[in-house]
Amino acid sequence: MAEGYALTECLLLWPADSPNGKPGSLHAKCIVVDAEHVFVSSANFTEAAQERNIEVGLLIQSRALGERVRRFFDALVDSGYFGRAI
Numbered sequence: 001m002a003e004g005y006a007l008t009e010c011l012l013l014w015p016a017d018s019p020n021g022k023p024g025s026l027h028a029k030c031i032v033v034d035a036e037h038v039f040v041s042s043a044n045f046t047e048a049a050q051e052r053n054i055e056v057g058l059l060i061q062s063r064a065l066g067e068r069v070r071r072f073f074d075a076l077v078d079s080g081y082f083g084r085a086i
Contacts (some may be wrong), residue, residue: 012073012082029057030073035066 028042035059041057043049 012077012084030069032069034061034072035070036065037061038069 001003007073027042029039029041029045031044033039039057041055043053043055043057049055073082077084
């Protein structure tokens with residue numbers, strides 16, 4: 001791990017009592033590693049997604065994008081639209 005980085009992980013959920021009063025879902029799966037590697041995919045982590053579905057994903061190496069995606073999700077958590085599950 002690069003100097004100055006802490007290993008962090010979190011799983012976010014969209015609570016039923018979100019600020020707009022409506023439940024929601026995020027179909028895209030977003031993973032940011034080391035604030036630099038961003039993976040965005042439609043794939044679910046299920047047997048069907050891995051063996052039967054045609055899924056697509058992008059792996060992008062960009063510190064600017066990684067930090068922007070992290071700030072976006074942090075803002076959703078801070079506003080109450082997402083909650084931390086872990």
